[in-house]
Amino acid sequence: MAKVTIDGIEIEVEDGTTILQAARKIGGDVVPPAMCFYTSLKGSGGKCRVCLVKVTQGSTRDPRPMPKLVASCITQVQDGMVVENTTNEDVLNARKGIVEMLLINHPLDCPICDQAGECSLQDLSYEHGISGQRFEEERRTFNKVDLGPYIQLHMTRCILCYRCVYTADQITEKRVHGVLGRGDAAEIGTYIENVIDNDFSGNVIDVCPVGALTDKTWRFKNRVWFTKPMDAHRDCPTCSGKVTLWTRGEEVLRVTARKDQYNEVEEFICNTCRFDKKEVKDWTIEGPRHIDRNSVISANHYELPVVNVPIVPNLPTSTKKNLPQE
Amino acid sequence: MGLKILTEHINVPGIETLEVYRKHGGYRSVEKALKTMSPDEVVEEVKTSGLRGRGGAGFPTGMKWSFLAKPEGVPRYLVCNADESEPGTFKDRWFMEKNPHALIEGMITSSYALGANTSYIYIRGELLFVLRILEKAIAEAYAAGLLGKNILGSGYDLDLHVAPGGGAYICGEETALLESLEGKRGNPRNKPPFPAVKGLFACPTVVNNVETISSVPWIVNNGGAEYAKVGIGRSTGTKLISASGNINNPGVYEIELGVPVEEFIYSDEYLGGIWKGKQLKAVVPGGSSVPILPANLILKTAAGEDRLMTYESLADGGFVSGSMMGSGAFIVFDEDQCIVRNTWNYARFYHHESCGQCSPCREGTGWMEKVLHRIEYGHGHQQDIDLLVSVAKQIEGNTICPLGDAAAWPVAAAIRHFRDEFEWHIRHPKEATAPGAVYRGQLDTVTA
Ligand SMILES: Cc1cc2nc3c(=O)[nH]c(=O)nc-3n(C[C@H](O)[C@H](O)[C@H](O)COP(=O)(O)O)c2cc1C
Ligand code: SF4
């Protein structure tokens, strides 16, 4: 076991636990945001850099601070480690800088994006973003691609978190998509317009933190905040059959896996459950799904300025960041 | 003439053949190490020599070797980094092309020291002709019993392979290199674990530069203590410098560490002065990734001491007034060169070469390039200079691998030392974009 202090709160965790997981055990404000790490996907994390934190004391044995900010999702705790997240100005500044980077080439097309309302990037920029817009160049764009009958790739929105790549590697039988090219020209692709078609391929939609991979059977059907999430299950020969139905009246508009407060899937579901079972009678309804996230879906309302986060003049007062406003 | 540890015989006709190479003392270190020394004794000699990595970071080689994990029953690997893609650096290519057996000898002796039975030379994909030269030399070495099973009857086995990269600068970063060598996309890995613990195929691995490995035979033959006598302080031995730019004698030089920069630039033994007798404006002393220094600061440190060609002296003053030895690519700019254009050119390179894995580098390198392009082409705004400084800061230190830093430092340094030139471009776009226009200081009095 290792004792670690995060923003002044002490907790004891198993050896080998990462700073992020330790922070999630504490919960609340000390939890760093995470855009690429995904608990159930081996090898994920370390890429988006929004989870950077400051280690002011490495361990009891070696109390020296770590020279650079570290990615909390892949850095393991040591006994006696002291970590600063929201209490460290360098961390907040670096995070602000990174959120800005994630947004400079993002299309900000939230008004027409199916992910709006449940998008991790929307949440992130709402909470940690800067006000104002410093990027005046043309944004990078890609064409939309259909990856088979169910999944649409809107690469322009992708933040290259690699989650869908790890998902296809680890959950499906065979991965037929990946990252092509490099730098800001890197893109998710199938190289030769391959169809992503596999019993579990639909899960790439659920792991995608933004609206880059969307469910074609749900496209433009409705806004997520007008739908009612219900936990439901069915006897499925392929997967656990435990899902969340997004309904409006008697209509099942969309089926997704159940996600926790960090937007991570609890159990991956198969494509039959996700794409083919679109009637209430296909399911045993368990009851309403509580969405424990700070995003607009749980607030159950949606205010227009959120769609264009970077041009909102000031941070909402509800975020308790103590950075000097410039 | 200084001591030539690496290049003594480099111009001997036929030195690329095993026969001529052996006639000039080649492969002596293999005999000596395999027959008379234990692997640990070789490591000790390298430690004593003070040899530091010549790939850029300058990490002590002996220490790196002693960190190599040695779990029972797990193979270990030595991988030679011959990806050489840093703008301005061309020493490894030149050296391998001329004297391939010197690298192979270094690989055998070093692999023996590390207990590796399979080793790789990962070579930049564009250097296919050098790969052929190496393969030919390796075949000769196999035929002579210097590679393969039971080398020279010592009981030590080694297989040596050459693998070409696919043409990405990032594959010179050691963990991206290992990914690429494993046949994957060349994305740098998150560290820890370090290659010394989990490297190639998840086994303990040492990655060293061509020049580093090629220095080992001399150290084994003459002793680490003898090597340490060359150079100054912690900068021991000799270093290959790729010299380019506006100088009379561009090319690769083997220098004893410690030569004064001024002597290196102006003496006929080295660069022979600035081309056409022009004025020196600036130098990038260690490849495109290191900070640029204006003439006054490259010749003398901020404290007024002579700047020397050593790791310590080139870094004297930190990022305020110093730079770095880097890979030893010495790029010289005369009075007619435009710093803004050059900075944009470097930024364009890093934008093109970022692997795109982490957001600050993926997005920030492109952003910097675009802003610099705008300034160079007469569309800059006054606030762009501070914007560049800020973006560079947002990248620096926040990325997976040092490419992010390497992209940020040159921009930050160019602005630090040549801010007036950037301002001039912004205030006088017409003059600045005229063909052949270069800022010479005189227009600085004009205010916007
Ligand atoms: C972006 C990047 C590119 C690099 N390219 C090279 C290279 O082409 N050759 C090289 O020897 N080292 C290169 N390096 C340094 C290697 O990561 C590594 O430090 C080096 O190969 C270690 O060898 P040494 O200890 O002998 O210097 C590069 C590093 C980075 C971050
Ligand atoms: S498509 Fe979505 S899941 Fe895949 S890398 Fe892009 S943002 Fe991540």
Ligand code: SF4
């Ligand atoms: S710093 Fe740049 S090159 Fe290095 S891993 Fe990140 S994106 Fe790739």
Ligand code: FES
């Ligand atoms: S969540 Fe840690 S780097 Fe992305």
